[in-house]
Amino acid sequence: MILDGLQLSNKIKDDLKSKIKNMKIKPSLGIILVGDNIESKTYVNMKQKTCSELNIDIKLYNFPNDIDQQIVIDTIEDMNDNISIHGILVQLPLPRHLNTDLILNTISYKKDVDGLHTINAGKLFQNRDINLIPCTPLGCIELLDFYNIDVKSMNTVIIGCSNLVGLPLSMLLLQRGATITICHIDTKNTKELVQHADLIVACCGVPHLVKEDWVKKDAIIIDIGINKINDDSKKGYKLVGDVDFENVKDKCKYITPVPGGIGPMTVAMLMKNVVYLANNLVNNLVNNL
Amino acid sequence: MILDGLQLSNKIKDDLKSKIKNMKIKPSLGIILVGDNIESKTYVNMKQKTCSELNIDIKLYNFPNDIDQQIVIDTIEDMNDNISIHGILVQLPLPRHLNTDLILNTISYKKDVDGLHTINAGKLFQNRDINLIPCTPLGCIELLDFYNIDVKSMNTVIIGCSNLVGLPLSMLLLQRGATITICHIDTKNTKELVQHADLIVACCGVPHLVKEDWVKKDAIIIDIGINKINDDSKKGYKLVGDVDFENVKDKCKYITPVPGGIGPMTVAMLMKNVVYLANNLVNNLVNNL
Numbered sequence: 001m002i003l004d005g006l007q008l009s010n011k012i013k014d015d016l017k018s019k020i021k022n023m024k025i026k027p028s029l030g031i032i033l034v035g036d037n038i039e040s041k042t043y044v045n046m047k048q049k050t051c052s053e054l055n056i057d058i059k060l061y062n063f064p065n066d067i068d069q070q071i072v073i074d075t076i077e078d079m080n081d082n083i084s085i086h087g088i089l090v091q092l093p094l095p096r097h098l099n100t101d102l103i104l105n106t107i108s109y110k111k112d113v114d115g116l117h118t119i120n121a122g123k124l125f126q127n128r129d130i131n132l133i134p135c136t137p138l139g140c141i142e143l144l145d146f147y148n149i150d151v152k153s154m155n156t157v158i159i160g161c162s163n164l165v166g167l168p169l170s171m172l173l174l175q176r177g178a179t180i181t182i183c184h185i186d187t188k189n190t191k192e193l194v195q196h197a198d199l200i201v202a203c204c205g206v207p208h209l210v211k212e213d214w215v216k217k218d219a220i221i222i223d224i225g226i227n228k229i230n231d232d233s234k235k236g237y238k239l240v241g242d243v244d245f246e247n248v249k250d251k252c253k254y255i256t257p258v259p260g261g262i263g264p265m266t267v268a269m270l271m272k273n274v275v276y277l278a279n280n281l282v283n284n285l286v287n288n289l
Numbered sequence: 290m291i292l293d294g295l296q297l298s299n300k301i302k303d304d305l306k307s308k309i310k311n312m313k314i315k316p317s318l319g320i321i322l323v324g325d326n327i328e329s330k331t332y333v334n335m336k337q338k339t340c341s342e343l344n345i346d347i348k349l350y351n352f353p354n355d356i357d358q359q360i361v362i363d364t365i366e367d368m369n370d371n372i373s374i375h376g377i378l379v380q381l382p383l384p385r386h387l388n389t390d391l392i393l394n395t396i397s398y399k400k401d402v403d404g405l406h407t408i409n410a411g412k413l414f415q416n417r418d419i420n421l422i423p424c425t426p427l428g429c430i431e432l433l434d435f436y437n438i439d440v441k442s443m444n445t446v447i448i449g450c451s452n453l454v455g456l457p458l459s460m461l462l463l464q465r466g467a468t469i470t471i472c473h474i475d476t477k478n479t480k481e482l483v484q485h486a487d488l489i490v491a492c493c494g495v496p497h498l499v500k501e502d503w504v505k506k507d508a509i510i511i512d513i514g515i516n517k518i519n520d521d522s523k524k525g526y527k528l529v530g531d532v533d534f535e536n537v538k539d540k541c542k543y544i545t546p547v548p549g550g551i552g553p554m555t556v557a558m559l560m561k562n563v564v565y566l567a568n569n570l571v572n573n574l575v576n577n578l
Contacts, residue, residue: 101417118417119408119411121411122406122407122408122410122411122412123407123411125410125411125413125452125456125460126407126452126456129390152475153476163414167414174450174471177473179471179472179473179475180471181468181470182469182470183468184463186441186442186467187442187468188444188468
C-alpha cells in the first residue's frame with residue numbers, strides 16, 4: 001500500500017488555506033537564497049509557489065554566490081526584528097566561504113521554521129518543550145500518523161544520520177517508542193540490519209540502495225531520497241528514491257513513492273510551521289494586551 | 290580484561306591536581322542540593338571530597354525539601370553572575386514541586402558542568418562546537434580512548450535512553466563512527482539485539498539484566514548501572530551493575546566493573562569540566578585585556 005504524501009500534503013495545504021483565511025494577520029516567510037545552485041532554486045521556487053497558493057507572504061533575498069557573510073547576517077537580524085516576518089529559512093547548502101552553523105544560529109530560534117537552530121535541536125533531542133521540528137522529519141511523522149501506523153516497539157533502521165533528516169527523525173521515532181538503529185557510511189552490515197527492520201527509513205541519497213532482498217516481508221518503508229538518474233526521457237533524467245521501489249513495493253506493507261511521498265509533505269510542513277509561528281505571534285500579542 | 294575506571298580516574302585527578310597548582314585562579318564549583326535524598330547526599334559528598342582533594346573550591350547550597358522554586362532560581366542566577374564561580378550543577382532528582390527543566394536551563398550554558406542545558410544538548414546533538422558534555426558519557430568515551438578502543442563501525446547496542454546518559458552517549462558513539470541501536474522499555478527483543486553487539490552499553494538501572502547468554506564472545510561491555518541489592522553483608526546491601534559481571538567477564542573482551550568502572554570516571558569528568566571552565570575564564574580575561 002502506498003503512503004500517499006502528495007494526497008495528504010494537498011489536504012494539509014487545504015486545511016491551512018482555510019485557517020489562514022480566518023487569521024487576523026497574513027503569515028509571512030523570509031527566505032535567503034545564496035548563489036545559483038539549480039536544485040536550491042528549484043526548491044525555493046516550489047516553496048514560493050506553495051506560499052502563494054496558500055496566501056502566505058514571501059520575502060525572498062537572492063544573494064550572489066560571493067555575497068559577504070556580514071550582509072547575510074545583517075539581513076537575518078533585520079528579519080528577526082521585523083514583527084511582520086514570522087518565519088525565516090536559509091536555503092542550504094551555502095557556498096563554502098559562508099559559515100553555515102553561524103548563519104543558521106543567527107536566525108532567532110523563535111522564527112526558525114526549519115528547526116535547525118541549536119536551541120530547537122536541543123529541545124528536540126531532550127524532548128523538552130518542542131515547538132519547531134525540521135520539516136522533512138515532521139512530514140514523515142504526520143504521514144505515519146495519518147495512516148494510523150504506531151511505531152511503538154517497531155525495530156526501525158534509519159539509513160543516514162544528517163542533522164537535517166536522519167538524526168531528528170530518529171529522535172522523533174524513539175520518542176514514540178520505536179527501537180532505533182542508525183546506519184551510515186561506516187556501518188559494516190547495513191543490509192543485514194535492514195533485513196530485520198519492521199520500519200525502514202532511507203535518507204542517505206544513494207539511488208536504489210535498498211533492494212528487494214534487503215526488505216523483510218510486510219515491512220514499512222519511508223523513502224526520503226530524491227536522486228536524479230539519467231534516462232532516455234526528454235528531460236534526460238528521472239527522480240528516484242533510495243529504495244528500489246518497483247521491486248520492493250509488493251513485498252512491503254507500506255511504502256512512500258518518490259516523487260509524491262515525503263517531498264510534498266516537507267513543503268506542507270514548512271507551511272504548517274510558518275502558520276504556527278504567525279498564530280503564536282497573534283496569541284502572544286493578545287496575551288500581552 | 291577489566292576497563293579500570295578507578296585507576297584511570299585517579300590518573301586524571303592527579304593530572305588535574307598538577308594543572309590546578311599552576312593555574313592563576315582556584316577553580317570553583319557551585320552545587321545545589323535539595324532535600325535529604327540519601328543517594329543524592331552520597332553523590333554530593335563524593336563530589337565535595339574530590340574537589341577538596343584537587344583543591345577546587347566548592348559552594349554548596351543545601352535547601353530543604355519544600356524550598357520555594359524562586360529561591361533556587363535566584364540562587365542559580367546569582368552564581369551565573371558571580372565571576373568566582375566557574376561551574377554550576379544541580380543534583381538530580383529534584384522534588385516534584387520543582388520544574389527540573391526550567392531549573393537546569395536557568396544555569397548559564399557557559400557554566401553548565403553537567404552539560405544538560407538545552408544549548409549544550411543541541412550542540413552535542415548537532416555535533417557543532419561541542420564544549421560541555423555530560424560527565425558519565427564523557428567518562429565512557431575517555432575510558433574507551435585510554436584503552437585504544439576504536440568504536441568505528443562497531444555494532445553498538447545502548448540499553449537505556451535517558452537525557453543524562455543513554456542519549457548523549459549514543460550521539461558521541463555515533464559521531465565516532467559506531468552503528469548505534471537504542472533499546473528501551475518498549476523494545477521487544479533487547480536480548481536478541483544485544484547478542485549481535487560488538488559493544489554493549491548498559492544504562493537502564495536493572496540489576497544484572499545483561500546475562501551471559503546475551504553477550505557475544507569477545508564483545509566489549511560498558512556497565513553504567515549502579516544498583517543496590519540486598520545481601521548478608523554488614524551494610525545489608527551491595528552495589529551491582531546492569532550486567533551480570535561474574536558470569537559475563539570471561540566471555541567478553543573488555544568490561545567495566547561496578548563499582549570501580551564508570552562511577553569514578555564520572556566524578557573525574559566533573560572535575561575536568563570545572564577545570565576547563567575555570568581555564569576558559571582566565572583565557573577570556575587575558576584575551577579581553
